[in-house]
Amino acid sequence: MGKVSRQKEFYPLFLFLSLPILFFYSGCVTPPKEEVRKSQDIWERDLEGAGFPLVEEIRLYPARWYGNRKAACSITFDDGTLDQFILGAPEMDRQGLRGTFFVITGFMEKKIWKDGNTERELFNWDQARDLAWRGHEIASHTARHLDLSANPGKVQTEIEEALRDLKREIPWKKSFSLGWPYWRSSAEAEGIASRFHFAARAGGISARPGSSSLGGVNGKSPVNFMGIGSHGILPSDSRETLLPILQEVYTNGGWLIPNFHGLNDGKIPAKALGWQALPLESFSLILETLKGYDLWFAPFGDVAKYARQRDSITLETERVGYLWRADYKSNLDSVIYDHPLTLNLEIPAAIALLMVMEDTTGRILPFTLKERGERNLYLLDLPSGDGTLWISLCRARE
Numbered sequence: 001m002g003k004v005s006r007q008k009e010f011y012p013l014f015l016f017l018s019l020p021i022l023f024f025y026s027g028c029v030t031p032p033k034e035e036v037r038k039s040q041d042i043w044e045r046d047l048e049g050a051g052f053p054l055v056e057e058i059r060l061y062p063a064r065w066y067g068n069r070k071a072a073c074s075i076t077f078d079d080g081t082l083d084q085f086i087l088g089a090p091e092m093d094r095q096g097l098r099g100t101f102f103v104i105t106g107f108m109e110k111k112i113w114k115d116g117n118t119e120r121e122l123f124n125w126d127q128a129r130d131l132a133w134r135g136h137e138i139a140s141h142t143a144r145h146l147d148l149s150a151n152p153g154k155v156q157t158e159i160e161e162a163l164r165d166l167k168r169e170i171p172w173k174k175s176f177s178l179g180w181p182y183w184r185s186s187a188e189a190e191g192i193a194s195r196f197h198f199a200a201r202a203g204g205i206s207a208r209p210g211s212s213s214l215g216g217v218n219g220k221s222p223v224n225f226m227g228i229g230s231h232g233i234l235p236s237d238s239r240e241t242l243l244p245i246l247q248e249v250y251t252n253g254g255w256l257i258p259n260f261h262g263l264n265d266g267k268i269p270a271k272a273l274g275w276q277a278l279p280l281e282s283f284s285l286i287l288e289t290l291k292g293y294d295l296w297f298a299p300f301g302d303v304a305k306y307a308r309q310r311d312s313i314t315l316e317t318e319r320v321g322y323l324w325r326a327d328y329k330s331n332l333d334s335v336i337y338d339h340p341l342t343l344n345l346e347i348p349a350a351i352a353l354l355m356v357m358e359d360t361t362g363r364i365l366p367f368t369l370k371e372r373g374e375r376n377l378y379l380l381d382l383p384s385g386d387g388t389l390w391i392s393l394c395r396a397r398e
């Protein structure tokens, strides 16, 4: 508790500032050092009727997932084969979902990747940029798709070349996530990757409920951000095979990461198909099934950032007169970790939230009343970085 809130007596102090629409006020004997600015109309609304409620207790904490969803889900694609652009992305768009495409950057100009003895057609940079423009994530699947667990000497160049390509082709993106080729890495490779990437996705096809990293049944926070588990989808997979994994993730409030490769509608040229192509109809049904749950659907990189930001934020609240003040801080680089964080605010049932202002910029944060009950639950959308919030409360309307 700060110095200000230890004052025993309270009386309102209102001071008109030279700027006509800005006020600061405090309910304490000693005015706080911070100037609390409020627009005049909000201030006048505060004063109407019975005046301010003195709220003795609030709870403010980060939501497990953005939007206070119960669990998270990232739809991911590997290799950047043309079927993903022709069939996968339009189906995702149709269902209102944004996914992640891990691309092999060294082969995109020529649009052909020799996957062992199979030549696969890839989408090109214009198409990749178009996906990014539409809100999907384009991420690194390295420059040449080598098994980096078996080629320790190639890890750094494979990662650096791919990043250079991605930055050149999608210049507005400040950071990129990584998907390990063949889902394979080593502790050494992960150490190198962590210097260039904020998160890397591993995976496997042996997913069962209870298999954490390889199965893609991640909990609230991945155990290893450089080897986040995903569930590799095979042509034999369907919504029925995915349901037990989904239900485990959902019960635990975790993060489900299905990993698709090829998609086939029966009409697309064979050359455009990715590895182990899944019928498009199964893909569509899997997405529809997932959408039946209270999941936060977001690209892999966004969810990884959110989890790190959520786990690193510190929040300190104290009452300052009729207002509540919350200082928030994170030790993360806000240029990379730039996802907004959902904060849950619980206040007594008789109280309503009037306004939340971020002090440094004067931004007023968006909020919504999520649940009414013994306590009202509000959700706020907090921008990344450090700062101070001022929370104004009023009496709830009947």
Ligand SMILES: [Zn+2]
Binding pocket: 078, 079, 141, 145, 180, 181, 182
């Ligand atoms: Zn791959």
